[in-house]
Amino acid sequence: MKRALLIAGGTVGGLGAVLAITPPQLSTTSSINIAGGTAIGTTGTSSSASASSSTSSSAPAKSAKPVATKKATAGATTQPTASQSATATASAAATQTTAPVTTTIKDGTYTGPVINVNYGNVQVKITVSNGKITDAVAVKAPKGKNDRYTNMAVPILKAQTLQAQSANIQGASGASYTSYGWFKSLQGALADAGF
């Protein structure tokens, strides 16, 4: 369920988006909905960080596929003329955003390892259907004096995990408060699921 946000405020007292003498090169864009098929942090990494590797990086960003690489290779071997290669490359680029889900991801629920953090244990369980993560819950989370970490961090982390698949951004500000325990347990669950 999405809520629409109305931007109520505007500029104050003549202050526009004035940049300093050495401008930080900022510009704003309008709000983006979360449709689309590119995961956080993976655009541009298709040639180096493959989605199925188990490196420590990019744990949530597993749904990007090195499609462009694959198709470009196919184009090079089967279409030797320059114009046909260009067509193959162009079609690869055009179809990049509608890449199908890889077949290594299996639907089901996956529970990651129990990770001991210094204030308790964390364990994450994810639900995968149609090749996407549809739920992520903590089946073990620390209690006690660090409750505030637990109570707020768990729902936030769940939202981040789910959102990571769909926004065409390379990072997120605000909802990325993660705990190391959640991250490591989630990583294990994702690996089991074939991400």
Place this chain on the structure above:
Amino acid sequence: MNHLREQIAVWGTIVDVDCYSQFVSDADLYLAMKQITDFCEDVDRDFSTYKEDSWITRLRLGKVAIEDCPDDVIEVWDLCAQAKWLSDGAFDPWAVKDGFDPSGLVKGWAADKCADMLVAAGVPHVQVNAAGDLALRGGWFDSAVEEIKPWSIGVVNPENRMEVVKVYEITDGAIATSGTYERGAHIRDPHTGLIAIGAASATVVGPAGWLCDAMATAVMVGGSDCAPWFGQPELQGYQVFAVNRHEETAWEI
């Protein structure tokens, strides 16, 4: 173009670093990443309020004075003073029950330091995401089209954390978001001691991470009353986006 992305587990959270360089080898990228990992661990050792012998804890307990502290701690102390002045006291790390607590500024400050260390090591394209406080340098390399593009950073709706409500495109700069979704209602108004009610979340974008972080915290307290601060000369080039509590509205400069 070489690429390295790693998560550093530190400060009870994850610092996510994503960087590209056409100038240094993969091996040197790893070395640069190690250098900033060491820095982050030093920051933890010196600033953590959960460590009994950190400089900050000892300051809070009155065991040391600020003059006794190392340069980084003094630098953060001074930046806190600047941010307090720029925010008319809405950001006040000294008005905290157990003493000076720079947590509302340190992550943004440290993210900037990490990004600058990477650039100095020959890595021009950097994203350091310290649990929602980001430092960006040089855009990112989209290998699909072999182009450098600005980093697109999404701000998440605090009422619906699955929704990205705004995207900022930043080539060089910092962005920090303070909000109830970070660690619950943990920000208190220094003037009243009550939980901050100015905004549901506040995002500040600008050149310096420490100031973005501090101002985002301050806007959480002050809400749209903070708007005039962004007219001060020191805040030229800073933008703010705040989501109002209880209404489906936001305001921005």
